[in-house]
Amino acid sequence: MARTIAEINEKIKEGKAVVFTAEEIIDVAREKGVKKAAEEVDVVTTGTFGIMCSSGAYFNIGHSKPRLKLGGGRAYLNDVPAYTGLAAADLFLGANALPDDDPRNRMHPGEFNYGGGHVIEELVAGRDVRLIATAYGTDCYPRKRLETLINIKDLNEAVLFNIRNAYQNYNVAVNLSDKTIYTYMGVLKPQMGNANYSSAGQLSPLFNDPFYKTIGIGTKIFLGGGIGFVAWQGTQHNPGVPRTEKGIPKEGAGTLAVIGDLKQMSPRWLVGASVLGYGCSLTVGIGVPIPILSEEILEYTKVTDADILAPVIDYSDAFPNNKPDILAEVSYAELKSGKIKVKGKDVPTASRSSYPRAVEIATTLKEWIQSGKFLLTESVQPLPGAESGVTFKPLNERPIED
Amino acid sequence: MAVTKRIVLRFPRRLVERPIVYRLVKDYDLELNILKASITPEEEGLLVLELKGNQKEYDKGVDFLIKAGVRIQSLSQDVTRNEERCNHCGACITVCPTGAFRVDPKTRLVIFDNEKCIACGLCIPACPPRAMEVHF
Numbered sequence: 017m018a019r020t021i022a023e024i025n026e027k028i029k030e031g032k033a034v035v036f037t038a039e040e041i042i043d044v045a046r047e048k049g050v051k052k053a054a055e056e057v058d059v060v061t062t063g064t065f066g067i068m069c070s071s072g073a074y075f076n077i078g079h080s081k082p083r084l085k086l087g088g089g090r091a092y093l094n095d096v097p098a099y100t101g102l103a104a105a106d107l108f109l110g111a112n113a114l115p116d117d118d119p120r121n122r123m124h125p126g127e128f129n130y131g132g133g134h135v136i137e138e139l140v141a142g143r144d145v146r147l148i149a150t151a152y153g154t155d156c157y158p159r160k161r162l163e164t165l166i167n168i169k170d171l172n173e174a175v176l177f178n179i180r181n182a183y184q185n186y187n188v189a190v191n192l193s194d195k196t197i198y199t200y201m202g203v204l205k206p207q208m209g210n211a212n213y214s215s216a217g218q219l220s221p222l223f224n225d226p227f228y229k230t231i232g233i234g235t236k237i238f239l240g241g242g243i244g245f246v247a248w249q250g251t252q253h254n255p256g257v258p259r260t261e262k263g264i265p266k267e268g269a270g271t272l273a274v275i276g277d278l279k280q281m282s283p284r285w286l287v288g289a290s291v292l293g294y295g296c297s298l299t300v301g302i303g304v305p306i307p308i309l310s311e312e313i314l315e316y317t318k319v320t321d322a323d324i325l326a327p328v329i330d331y332s333d334a335f336p337n338n339k340p341d342i343l344a345e346v347s348y349a350e351l352k353s354g355k356i357k358v359k360g361k362d363v364p365t366a367s368r369s370s371y372p373r374a375v376e377i378a379t380t381l382k383e384w385i386q387s388g389k390f391l392l393t394e395s396v397q398p399l400p401g402a403e404s405g406v407t408f409k410p411l412n413e414r415p416i417e418d
Numbered sequence: 419m420a421v422t423k424r425i426v427l428r429f430p431r432r433l434v435e436r437p438i439v440y441r442l443v444k445d446y447d448l449e450l451n452i453l454k455a456s457i458t459p460e461e462e463g464l465l466v467l468e469l470k471g472n473q474k475e476y477d478k479g480v481d482f483l484i485k486a487g488v489r490i491q492s493l494s495q496d497v498t499r500n501e502e503r504c505n506h507c508g509a510c511i512t513v514c515p516t517g518a519f520r521v522d523p524k525t526r527l528v529i530f531d532n533e534k535c536i537a538c539g540l541c542i543p544a545c546p547p548r549a550m551e552v553h554f
Contacts, residue, residue, distance in 0.1 A: 065505065065507075067546060129548070202544065203512075289546035289547060290548055291546055292543045292544050299547065354521065365512070368507055368546075370508075372527050373506065
């Protein structure tokens with residue numbers, strides 16, 4: 017059997033598309049067999065809801081009277097600095113940005129109660145945000161200071177643009193040292209007192225299309241409660257890592273850069289995050305539809321947590337010192353059981369990403385497709401695969417000589 | 419009938435220097451476990467206790483505390499989860515020393531059992547969306 021995205025879209029328009037979530041498809045394929053399931057099912061929907069640090073948004077605030085040139089000046093949104101290396105009325109705000117007077121880790125571990133991710137959440141929620149900007153003044157942009165409330169509805173553009181999201185697999189973090197550490201993977205208790213993981217596993221987009229056969233540049237997705245698109249492969253995209261027999265990467269591999277109109281998104285799906293001892297970030301909801309173009313694609317979507325392995329990494333030494341050591345490989349089924357065995361020790365586990373919310377995203381996307389309001393797009397270019405030679409290199413430090 | 423209760427006691431400034439809690443042991447035969455104790459800069463004392471004993475004696479002991487001027491609140495009212503903000507990730511689960519959070523194996527929702535909570539506060543900054551709130 018083979019079907020095209022155009023054929024699937026015709027069925028969606030007629031309200032006849034057969035859609036299952038990546039969780040539901042596991043049982044459907046088990047009951048019907050891959051061949052029959054592939055004949056009957058048009059789309060499988062995925063979802064993930066986790067802290068995704070390389071997220072941000074850009075805005076065009078409109079021109080003031082008299083005009084002010086943000087570019088080369090300074091700008092703050094609710095005291096959080098935004099990037100002003102662009103033109104006169106454009107700003108970029110990163111999820112990790114912190115107010116200049118945030119104490120950071122001076123009293124370790126810092127709390128990081130408010131940063132860029134929180135500003136994005138407030139804007140999406142429709143709340144007014146304080147913009148304070150200073151500029152150097154030019155003949156054509158004479159103004160030097162601006163203090164105003166802004167609201168997302170008044171901005172010319174407000175666009176979420178996340179340069180690395182939806183990691184295909186991720187580390188399981190433990191701490192082998194004798195003291196508690198505070199990491200982006202959460203609080204890690206000494207001597208492997210706990211293990212934290214962060215993936216929706218069988219529901220996660222790139223686990224359901226491990227070789228990027230359908231997800232590519234231009235793929236329309238659920239992003240932050242609205243509609244977005246895959247803009248590019250994400251930074252650190254690393255398709256050539258070791259894989260299981262079924263092609264599932266055994267460590268962090270593919271990533272997505274995603275973009276979408278922030279004005280139609282929702283604060284339920286873009287939530288400011290405070291990571292104790294680490295910093296501020298943004299929790300992002302993403303769902304990707306996978307068109308069942310062939311039996312092969314359906315075969316990929318029936319992946320289960322038991323099929324997916326993740327590396328256990330020591331965040332007290334191996335991670336900070338960028339050493340390749342892996343303590344163990346465990347499956348997401350083991351991780352979700354509440355404990356894993358590492359070096360003979362039972363270690364309690366906890367997730368950093370929300371599985372119930374991932375289910376909700378996949379279900380919402382399914383309903384959008386079933387009701388005819390979400391059509392699939394053909395990708396305009398595939399993401400680089402293992403054969404592309406694209407790799408994730410460490411920094412090659414070189415001394416600066418005069 | 420034996421009871422075990424977790425309560426929050428607030429001592430006004432005038433009581434901070436008076437021995438009070440020991441009378442719960444001496445006069446009312448209550449067994450106590452101090453879960454948390456602090457004195458604020460304004461010198462209000464805060465004590466979180468687990469009290470075990472005979473129901474009648476417990477009631478008399480609490481009556482004594484109230485008459486002495488101590489304000490009493492049940493612990494379960496003190497740490498709450500903002501259900502709007504909780505996204506059920508699970509960051510709190512292994513942070514909690516008493517196992518007050520657990521994952522429902524079917525729905526993967528995080529369940530907060532505030533009967534097990536000792537109001538230590540460790541979950542509060544460990545929660546990324548800051549859904550846990552303490553009202554001391």
